[in-house]
Amino acid sequence: MPVEAVVFDIGNVLIEWNPERFYDARIGQQRRSRLFSEVPLLTMNDGVDRGDDFATSVSALAAAHPDWAEDIACWHDNWIEMASPAIDRSVRLLRALRARGVPVFALSNFGRATFDIACAHYPFLTEFDQRYISGHIGAIKPEPRIYELLESTCGVAPGGLLFADDRADNIAMAEARGWQVHLFDGPDGWAERLVAEGLLEQEEAA
Structure with missing residues (x-):
């Protein structure tokens, strides 16, 4: 047809779309690997893609993982750098x-x-x-x-x-x-x- x-x-x-590349440049590959293994960033992002509020989702994840809060916040604050x-x-x-x-x-x-x-x-x-x-x-x-x-x-x-x-x-x-x-x-x-x-x-x- x-x-x-x-x-x-x-x-x-x-x-x-490459958040891993963004975090590698920001915090180094080794620390990024730990971040992605310890924090469900991609699962959170799937929720956002389903319609969850973006800012609320990132803030809730940061609150649940305070040791990573600053890096998690980048998912919101620096998002366009990951999508470029x-x-x-x-x-x-x-x-x-x-x-x-x-x-x-x-x-x-x-x-x-x-x-x-x-x-x-x-x-x-x-x-x-x-x-x-x-x-x-x-x-x-x-x-x-x-x-x-x-x-x-x-x-x-x-x-x-x-x-x-x-x-x-x-x-x-x-x-x-x-x-x-x-x-x-x-x-x-x-x-x-x-x-x-x-x-x-x-x-x-x-």
């Missing part, structure tokens, strides 16, 4: 698809507040035709509900969707639902896929 719309994940597809930089070629591909008139959707695990921060920092995140953000939906990938919502409201049949995500579990769920998929491992391969699908010409995908 021809591709009728392209669905982008955001983290590690359009912007880099933009992946420039991916952004160009997004805009090239839009220029071609191809509908583009966002399907991403993001908190409500963190997505607002990201949109202020990266204006291209406001350029999608439709956005499906987990914090507003109350479900995260790869849970079926977030895919179901996109399918029921985007106006395109599952087989006409081409979805790029950097996580195999998210891709597997979409593929099981009949979507066309691309496991993102860099913008070059993604560009090649979009050209191969006839969505962009080679020069448009440069």
Whole structure:
């Protein structure tokens, strides 16, 4: 079935998401490894992505782990440094698809507040035709509900969707639902896929 719309994940597809790198630079790799093993930062972040209040979640975690409170607070105060930089070629591909008139959707695990921060920092995140953000939906990938919502409201049949995500579990769920998929491992391969699908010409995908 021809591709009728392209669905982008955001983290590690359009912007880099690497809190470990941020903490390695701030406190060193050894201390960061201890932090991530002793404090459930990623579990807390999943809660934020489901819709938990960002500031409240970080403050509660810091209160529960006072020895790490200062470092935990960075998850809130320095969040945009963890979600950077933009992946420039991916952004160009997004805009090239839009220029071609191809509908583009966002399907991403993001908190409500963190997505607002990201949109202020990266204006291209406001350029999608439709956005499906987990914090507003109350479900995260790869849970079926977030895919179901996109399918029921985007106006395109599952087989006409081409979805790029950097996580195999998210891709597997979409593929099981009949979507066309691309496991993102860099913008070059993604560009090649979009050209191969006839969505962009080679020069448009440069």
